[in-house]
Amino acid sequence: MAEHRTDSTERGTDTTGRGTDTAERTGTADPVPTVVVDGVHITYTVHGSRGGKGSATSALSRIVSRRRAVPGARRVHAVRGVSFAAYKGEAIGLIGSNGSGKSTLLKAIAGLLPPTEGKVFTRGQPSLLGVNAALMNDLTGERNVILGGLATGMTREQVRDRYAEIVDFSGINEKGDFITLPMRTYSSGMAARLRFSIAAAKSHDVLLIDEALSTGDARFQRRSKERIAALREEAGTVFLVSHSNKSILETCDRALWLESGTLRMDGPAREVVAAYERFTGGRKK
Amino acid sequence: MSGARPSVPAYVRRLWSRRHFITAFATARLTAQYSQAKLGQVWQLMTPLLNATVYYFIFGLLLDTKNGVPDFVPFLVTGVFIWTYTSNSVTAGTRAISGNLGLVRALHFPRAALPIALALQQLQQLLFSMGALVVILFCFGVHPEFSWLLALPALALQSLFNTGLSMVFARLAAKTPDISQLMPFVLRTWMYVSGVMWSLDKLAGSDRLPHAVVTALQYNPAAVYIDLMRFALIDSFTGAQLPPHVWAVALGWAVLVGVGGFLFFWKAEEEYGRG
Structure with missing residues (x-):
């Protein structure tokens, strides 16, 4: 079973060596590693997607046998041996085509998806900006702010204190009293803004953002970039998954390029994005 | 940190620090349930009332199960509501x-x-049903008495039992999703043998079934909690209809399943992300 530890003594020394070039760029004399990913492999086992219909007997054997790796169940190898180290104050962009394992890797860093092989060491608690899962479309924005805040681990008092700040930041109330309407009545942009505002209200040691900035209008995108910059200063390390090379370039100073689960390139955002653009053969903006 | 499983005391502490999330999540689920309906939260009360009506129509009027059971409607409705609490907790x-x-x-x-939040949601739903039950009891001439207070310990024990059971099935179904396909059949069987619509006490009187089977049915947790609630609320349901040591058995089931279910769930804590 893979481990996920917080104590600094356990941090693998071999992997920190790989990140020295990036450490120089952060400008600090003694860079503090916040996340060390050491040879991580992640495999999913998927039921019900096998070739053929799956007979009743095979379904029965699936229930009876208690092992996870039932012969015939499909295994998806999403991340294949990725290693890198991230330092305090860095903003790291993760790029790669669809299905290259970016989101899976983020979940492994957050400790939400245990790696099948390899280790992830972290300083502090990494949190995924994934509050959307806790929100309920049938409830009003107001109640979702409270529910989402509690879900991210804020206390009741913290939620009460930051409530106004969250609503203001989301800009939901700019066009009328929308916060008291159910979330299902929101446009997708409005909902995304509220989600980001709730999740970003708390300061994090390591913040992992998965495609959060792609929605929302230009004004909100600018505001959320400022918020991410502020979070970087408070906290330490920010990871950003995005298909927008532009927002990677604007927000991140370092980028990792994943392709089919392997780390293809790791370096300054500008160089990695340029190489990725050449690879995809088009100038995406 | 979250990749590894914390010790039981640490786990309980963490759970306690999330108590506001648990209650908020339960209440949110409950509210969201009827938010699309025009009548809205009125359904919280309407659903149990309509359920009771259906069961009364079929088991009381058509099949005439009430044969020999005094205060049949309160008897039936209490059974249905208390059973629904356990059954819905398992399904949830x-x-x-x-x-x-x-x-x-x-x-x-x-x-x-x-699982705790979902069990709590079912408890909240049951409290609405109990409100409806009080109305029904009044209509059928059962009046409040001090013995109604016995409903509180009975409900507390049942809640502990339900939460434990909910955690057991949460873990089982997380590993083997097929469990949730199977549960309706298991639950229906459990319902019919627990004396929800008829009096288990009648079985004890007849010699059709071996004594051991009748005892097993009477001491099965669902029957125990249902009969305790009937004993608390309905005058004509006397202590003589309860099996001996029924409170001890109720406590035993609650502690065994409540604590056991919690530990069973905790054992797999780090694996739930995998799906």
């Missing part, structure tokens, strides 16, 4: 992890918060 438990995988994969919190 099977979907606690598998239905909230997004939440499990996105946020850090002790996973037991999910």
Whole structure:
């Protein structure tokens, strides 16, 4: 079973060596590693997607046998041996085509998806900006702010204190009293803004953002970039998954390029994005 | 940190620090349930009342199960509501992890918060049903008495039992999603043998079934909690209809399943993200 530890003594020394070039760029004399990913492999086992219909007997054997790796169940190898180290104050962009394992890797860093092989060491608690899962479309924005805040681990008092700040930041109330309407009545942009505002209200040691900035209008995108910059200063390390090379370039100073689960390139955002653009053969903006 | 399983005391502490999330999640689920309906929250009361009507129509009027049971309507309705609490807790438990995988994969919190919140949602729903029950009891001439206070310990023990059971099925169904397909059949069988619509006490009188079977049926947790509630609320349901040592048995089931279910769930804490 893979481990996920917080104590600094356990941090693998071999992997920190790989990140020295990036450490120089952060400008600090003694860079503090916040996340060390050491040879991580992640495999999913998927039921019900096998070739053929799956007979009743095979379904029965699936229930009876208690092992996870039932012969015939499909295994998806999403991340294949990725290693890198991230330092305090860095903003790291993760790029790669669809299905290259970016989101899976983020979940492994957050400790939400245990790696099948390899280790992830972290300083502090990494949190995924994934509050959307806790929100309920049938409830009003107001109640979702409270529910989402509690879900991210804020206390009741913290939620009460930051409530106004969250609503203001989301800009939901700019066009009328929308916060008291159910979330299902929101446009997708409005909902995304509220989600980001709730999740970003708390300061994090390591913040992992998965495609959060792609929605929302230009004004909100600018505001959320400022918020991410502020979070970087408070906290330490920010990871950003995005298909927008532009927002990677604007927000991140370092980028990792994943392709089919392997780390293809790791370096300054500008160089990695340029190489990725050449690879995809088009100038995406 | 969250990749490894914390010790039981640490886990309980973490769970306690998330108590506001648990209650907020339960209430949110309850409210969201009827928010699309025009009558809105009125359904919280209407659903149990309509359920009771259906059962009364079929078992009381058509099949005439009431044969020999005094205060049949209160008897039936209490049985149905208390049974529904346990049955819905189990059903909710099977979907606690598998239905909230997004939440499990996105946020850090002790996973037991999910089955506990869902069991709490069922308790809240039961309290609405109990409100409806009081109305029904009044209509059928059962009046409040001090013995009604016995409903509180009975409900507390049942809640502990239900939460434990919900956690057991949360873990089982997280590993084997097929469990949730199987549960309706198991639950229906359990309902019919627990004396929800008829009096188990009648079986004890006849010689049709071996004594051991009757005893097993009477001491099965669902029957114990249902009969305790009937004993508390309905005058004509006397202590003589309860099996001996019934409170001890109720406590035993609650502690065994409540604590055992919690430990069973905690054992797999770090694996729930995998799905």
